[in-house]
Amino acid sequence: xxxxxxxxxxxxxxxxxxxxxxxxxxxxxxxxxxxxxxxxxxxxxxxxxxxxxxxxxxxxxxxxxxxxxxxxxxxxxxxxxxxxxxxxxxxxxxxxxxxxxxxxxxxxxxxxxxxxxxxxxxxxxxxxxxxxxxxxxxxxxxxxxxxxxxxxxxxxxxxxxxxxxxxxxxxxxxxxxx
Amino acid sequence: xxxxxxxxxxxxxxxxxxxxxxxxxxxxxxxxxxxxxxxxxxxxxxxxxxxxxxxxxxxxxxxxxxxxxxxxxxxxxxxxxxxxxxxxxxxxxxxxxxxxxxxxxxxxxxxxxxxxxxxxxxxxxxxxxxxxxxxxxxxxxxxxxxxxxxxxxxxxxxxxxxxxxxxxxxxxxxxxxxxxxxxxxxxxxxxxxxxxxxx
Numbered sequence: 001x002x003x004x005x006x007x008x009x010x011x012x013x014x015x016x017x018x019x020x021x022x023x024x025x026x027x028x029x030x031x032x033x034x035x036x037x038x039x040x041x042x043x044x045x046x047x048x049x050x051x052x053x054x055x056x057x058x059x060x061x062x063x064x065x066x067x068x069x070x071x072x073x074x075x076x077x078x079x080x081x082x083x084x085x086x087x088x089x090x091x092x093x094x095x096x097x098x099x100x101x102x103x104x105x106x107x108x109x110x111x112x113x114x115x116x117x118x119x120x121x122x123x124x125x126x127x128x129x130x131x132x133x134x135x136x137x138x139x140x141x142x143x144x145x146x147x148x149x150x151x152x153x154x155x156x157x158x159x160x161x162x163x164x165x166x167x168x169x170x171x172x173x174x175x176x177x178x
Numbered sequence: 179x180x181x182x183x184x185x186x187x188x189x190x191x192x193x194x195x196x197x198x199x200x201x202x203x204x205x206x207x208x209x210x211x212x213x214x215x216x217x218x219x220x221x222x223x224x225x226x227x228x229x230x231x232x233x234x235x236x237x238x239x240x241x242x243x244x245x246x247x248x249x250x251x252x253x254x255x256x257x258x259x260x261x262x263x264x265x266x267x268x269x270x271x272x273x274x275x276x277x278x279x280x281x282x283x284x285x286x287x288x289x290x291x292x293x294x295x296x297x298x299x300x301x302x303x304x305x306x307x308x309x310x311x312x313x314x315x316x317x318x319x320x321x322x323x324x325x326x327x328x329x330x331x332x333x334x335x336x337x338x339x340x341x342x343x344x345x346x347x348x349x350x351x352x353x354x355x356x357x358x359x360x361x362x363x364x365x366x367x368x369x370x371x372x373x374x375x376x377x
Contacts, residue, residue: 021246021247024246025243028242033233033234050234058245061246066318083319118229158185162188165184165219169222172222
């Protein structure tokens, strides 16, 4: 994240609230990379992730007046980005077919005992599973927060995380001999 | 020996203790297999956090800036348009009132009621100062969708003013009612959010 913005967040936000386009662009440049990274880790394609990036900053620009500086600016932007990415998953209706595909892929991998690297294994997870892993393990959201964003229960988030880790463990060849 | 499930191992990483976590912790201390599994879990999460950051290949700022600019221009036009629209509707209804029959047709009265309700809801909404509040991403998304739909109804209202009287009044009533429904929902979104966060 941009160190200049972190040091001058207050004045940049004040200018952005006043409609200063240069300040809005400063916000975009400062958070473009982490927002895209989050979106790309959740969405299936680069196009979807770029659309989420665009939607996120459109929302940031129109709602900057609602940001009350109670939490970090990045925390506020990140929550918008995560919601937009999850909204994109719902809109694309990946979830309906995901489970079945995931089951099939899972069994195939079990049969062939294929060892994958972490990037590939993460990519192979279901949309929901990957989103929960990324939001919980990397971004640090709680199960309650993830449940809120997904419109599901915390138990759903917990079970998705456990299933995803079981698969990652298997696909990465990390199963312990007992 | 029964080993811990993945869910139980994951639960041990959380800050707060859940029921059964103390027993699970005792088990991990005594069981080398589960201890190794927990270590692998920690390592896996550390490796996830260390994955390289992915960067966009295209600059999307020009599209964002263009859309923000277009929305600002649209908002200015819409505010002006709505004032004109309300005035035009009032004049039309005023003419009906002062007409030879001296009474408002049923449809026009319903339009006037819907307009009054719409105005009351907008006034209620402004009391919650939606522009000045922080919304979580999900609520902001819903509010944005409702605002976009209201804007779309407003555009239709403007177009409907150009129609002949009979189809115009029916269409106006339908649109004003739709606007009231959307505003109702928008007020709900803001009020619910405000009460949830204790505002």
